[in-house]
Amino acid sequence: xxxxxxxxxxxxxxxxxxxxxxKLPFTVEWVQGRDRSKDQxxxxxxxxxxAADQLVDSTAEEIRHRWKLEHGVPIxxxxxxxxxxxxxxxxxxxxxxxxxAAMAFIPVTSEMKVRQMVRYLDTVQRECLQMGIRLTxxxxxxxxxxxxxxxxxxxxxxxxxxx
Numbered sequence: 001x002x003x004x005x006x007x008x009x010x011x012x013x014x015x016x017x018x019x020x021x022x023k024l025p026f027t028v029e030w031v032q033g034r035d036r037s038k039d040q041x042x043x044x045x046x047x048x049x050x051a052a053d054q055l056v057d058s059t060a061e062e063i064r065h066r067w068k069l070e071h072g073v074p075i076x077x078x079x080x081x082x083x084x085x086x087x088x089x090x091x092x093x094x095x096x097x098x099x100x101a102a103m104a105f106i107p108v109t110s111e112m113k114v115r116q117m118v119r120y121l122d123t124v125q126r127e128c129l130q131m132g133i134r135l136t137x138x139x140x141x142x143x144x145x146x147x148x149x150x151x152x153x154x155x156x157x158x159x160x161x162x163x
Contacts, residue, residue, distance in 0.1 A: 039138075040117045044109060047124060047135050054133050065103035071123045072108035075116050083111070118150050 006012050019028070048060040048067070055063070077084040091102055109120060128135050 040114070040121060041109070043121060043136075043138055044117075044124070047121075047128065050135055051128055051133050061104075062100075065100050067120075067124050068103045068106075068108040069099050071127070072112070072120050075119055076108060076111060079116060080111075122150070 006015055044064070044067075045060070048064045051063050052058050052060040058066075073087060077087060091099055091106065094102065109117065112120060125135060
């Protein structure tokens with residue numbers, strides 16, 4: 001399905017122009033938010049490599065699979081009924097080792113939006129710190145970006161709890 005990311009007024013104007021040129025009828029769907037950033041994705045791979053170098057008995061790919069299962073899956077299960085239903089029927093009954101192997105083929109972090117990826121990276125970083133694994137600090141621009149989304153989530157949680 002065709003899609004566009006609308007980041008600013010110019011993107012919106014171009015999108016409206018494109019919609020106006022389409023032959024009727026057509027269907028429009030949208031998702032609030034944006035896909036995780038390339039910088040977030042690169043940071044995840046960097047951290048997995050650093051963790052693997054320090055743990056010695058695991059590869060970066062094995063670590064990423066474990067992180068996807070132990071940290072990413074719970075985030076997606078919480079946020080998406082569709083993901084939860086499919087995961088719970090197809091993957092949840094499997095033994096742990098098979099779940100880890102399945103993570104090579106099941107999109108988890110690639111399905112995340114920015115806020116979900118912030119939660120994921122925060123959890124991974126916290127786990128690594130508890131294990132004594134040293135990770136590269138994110139680029140200052142990415143750290144600011146993550147902080148902005150983290151702060152917005154905190155505000156949203158406070159507002160939701162007040163209802």
